[in-house]
Amino acid sequence: MSAPRREPLKPGDTIGILGGGQLGRMLVLAAARLGLKCQVFSPDPDSPAFDVVQNATCAEYADVEALELFASEVDVITYEFENVPASAAMVLAARRPVMPSQTILETTQDRLAEKDFVTKLGIGTAAYADVTSPQALRDAVARLGLPAVLKTRRFGYDGKGQVMLRPGDDPEVAWATLETRAAILEAFVPFEREVSVIAARGADGQVVSYDVTENEHRDHILKVSKAPAAIPDAVANEARRIAKTIADALGYVGVLGVEMFVVPGSDGPKVLVNEIAPRVHNSGHWTLDGASVSQFEQHIRAIAGWPLAEPVRHGVVTMTNLIGADVHDYTRWLTVPGATVHLYGKRHALPGRKMGHVTVVEPEKH
Numbered sequence: 001m002s003a004p005r006r007e008p009l010k011p012g013d014t015i016g017i018l019g020g021g022q023l024g025r026m027l028v029l030a031a032a033r034l035g036l037k038c039q040v041f042s043p044d045p046d047s048p049a050f051d052v053v054q055n056a057t058c059a060e061y062a063d064v065e066a067l068e069l070f071a072s073e074v075d076v077i078t079y080e081f082e083n084v085p086a087s088a089a090m091v092l093a094a095r096r097p098v099m100p101s102q103t104i105l106e107t108t109q110d111r112l113a114e115k116d117f118v119t120k121l122g123i124g125t126a127a128y129a130d131v132t133s134p135q136a137l138r139d140a141v142a143r144l145g146l147p148a149v150l151k152t153r154r155f156g157y158d159g160k161g162q163v164m165l166r167p168g169d170d171p172e173v174a175w176a177t178l179e180t181r182a183a184i185l186e187a188f189v190p191f192e193r194e195v196s197v198i199a200a201r202g203a204d205g206q207v208v209s210y211d212v213t214e215n216e217h218r219d220h221i222l223k224v225s226k227a228p229a230a231i232p233d234a235v236a237n238e239a240r241r242i243a244k245t246i247a248d249a250l251g252y253v254g255v256l257g258v259e260m261f262v263v264p265g266s267d268g269p270k271v272l273v274n275e276i277a278p279r280v281h282n283s284g285h286w287t288l289d290g291a292s293v294s295q296f297e298q299h300i301r302a303i304a305g306w307p308l309a310e311p312v313r314h315g316v317v318t319m320t321n322l323i324g325a326d327v328h329d330y331t332r333w334l335t336v337p338g339a340t341v342h343l344y345g346k347r348h349a350l351p352g353r354k355m356g357h358v359t360v361v362e363p364e365k366h
Contacts (some may be wrong), residue, residue, distance in 0.1 A: 046347060161178065
């Protein structure tokens, strides 16, 4: 799955970004600091990334003519979200280098394919089963037990497209709730904490990882990330090794996030992989202010064919998402020593919508 060799980009060249959300916005800003231009393709006219680029394409991903024109105006193409239709990826890949590649998207867009991929690498995950009917769900529940989580195989994020099944719950009701014929049942993992590894891989195969990040979710949405995670060094090293193994096996170029559970074991805690995000990741936002090089710059460097940096963390870092109405309290954060406020420029503070984040960097305690 390795990307073909190509000449590195030069300052003044243009990166095409699919998706116009806050991740695209932050990628554009990182590229600009390195003298690279960006063009954003998004079907949403209110895309926050449109505010920070000179050239934008507002069109549907099914618009082949718009995709072809977009590709002709950029030198390389990347994504800020992974659920780009495969047909759009095919159109673009025929014209310009696209990273991550279409084959990587096909693996990570499907929860079952992703779990199978990780398992074949010898990496632990929650026990899981393919579910295609109410009867298959009943069989999976009998095998995996309850509690368990029923998830759509595709297009789920921030808690969407999943239902928790507890003892006494009716599997038929859960199946009807999801409104899908392609699902996966995952055994519930009694984890000690949730962590993630943000790793960058260059076209030359170099892999650089950030400190393992500890994450707290509220209503299935990431609320707080802390770096470094409060885990033993051996567990942190294993988490980074797993992220590198996944990036190498995918032949990945760019930044990816690997979400993991830390679970208790008879000989100490261990990690299980939850999900792979083939893009810059919310739990890596702390790197903007808390590290010498951000995840966004690392991604730009990787897809540009430039050397990656070995990040230096500036202290103990806490990133807090401003979700929905939280954003109205931004002025309070402006007075907090060591805090940096990032607002995404979204018009409507809807419940569950990520409107911005705040990073607080404190000195390391020795």
